[in-house]
Amino acid sequence: AQTVTQSQPEMSVQEAETVTLSCTYDTSESDYYLFWYKQPPSRQMILVIRQEAYKQQNATENRFSVNFQKAAKSFSLKISDSQLGDAAMYFCAYRTGSGNTGKLIFGQGTTLQVKP
Amino acid sequence: EPEVTQTPSHQVTQMGQEVILRCVPISNHLYFYWYRQILGQKVEFLVSFYNNEISEKSEIFDDQFSVERPDGSNFTLKIRSTKLEDSAMYFCASMGSQGYNEQFFGPGTRLTVL
Numbered sequence: 001a002q003t004v005t006q007s008q009p010e011m012s013v014q015e016a017e018t019v020t021l022s023c024t025y026d027t028s029e030s031d032y033y034l035f036w037y038k039q040p041p042s043r044q045m046i047l048v049i050r051q052e053a054y055k056q057q058n059a060t061e062n063r064f065s066v067n068f069q070k071a072a073k074s075f076s077l078k079i080s081d082s083q084l085g086d087a088a089m090y091f092c093a094y095r096t097g098s099g100n101t102g103k104l105i106f107g108q109g110t111t112l113q114v115k116p
Numbered sequence: 117e118p119e120v121t122q123t124p125s126h127q128v129t130q131m132g133q134e135v136i137l138r139c140v141p142i143s144n145h146l147y148f149y150w151y152r153q154i155l156g157q158k159v160e161f162l163v164s165f166y167n168n169e170i171s172e173k174s175e176i177f178d179d180q181f182s183v184e185r186p187d188g189s190n191f192t193l194k195i196r197s198t199k200l201e202d203s204a205m206y207f208c209a210s211m212g213s214q215g216y217n218e219q220f221f222g223p224g225t226r227l228t229v230l
Binding site for chain 2: 035037042043044045046047050091099101102103104105106107108109
């Protein structure tokens with residue numbers, strides 16, 4: 001069974017600085033997708049960024065980028081120029097590329113605090 | 117922009133009572149999901165629904181749980197006899213197709229079982 005691990009329960013960053021959130025996963029599959037979701041205090045789940053396993057190029061969305069290391073099964077999220085609105089819980093998630101369920105498997109989450 | 121909606125936003129019920137949580141997925145989506153998040157914990161998969169049937173369910177999704185898509189637009193989660201440990205945030209999500217596509221989440225229903 002696939003598992004996702006986020007080893008940092010809490011992180012903090014100074015406004016305008018850069019922070020990296022870690023995520024590792026375990027799978028025997030070769031075809032899968034990885035996601036980072038943001039959950040602000042409202043508890044709405046918001047997609048931040050996604051990565052296809054077969055793509056070597058790391059995904060980037062504005063201030064958000066990932067470091068995808070497939071052999072190491074690592075998928076970290078880098079937030080550049082941190083803003084107060086980035087403060088939230090961040091979840092790493094895995095989805096298989098096969099079958100017809102598409103369920104997401106989430107990590108435990110990392111709470112990010114942004115200091116002004 | 118289309119969105120997933122959920123009602124109610126907060127449901128309070130007595131232990132042993134039945135509850136129905138409602139979701140309206142994005143209209144042209146084909147895959148539907150329920151997840152739950154106990155306060156302070158990770159989001160856990162409950163069930164996926166495709167082509168009018170359950171495609172996968174987790175160990176949490178026991179006989180007390182059921183899902184239905186009664187009219188082609190709503191997607192409901194029923195808990196037959198609630199327990200204290202069912203208190204959680206329940207998220208509905210929908211997805212257009214497999215692959216690279218995003219699951220869109222609703223705002224959640226907070227269920228409190230007393």
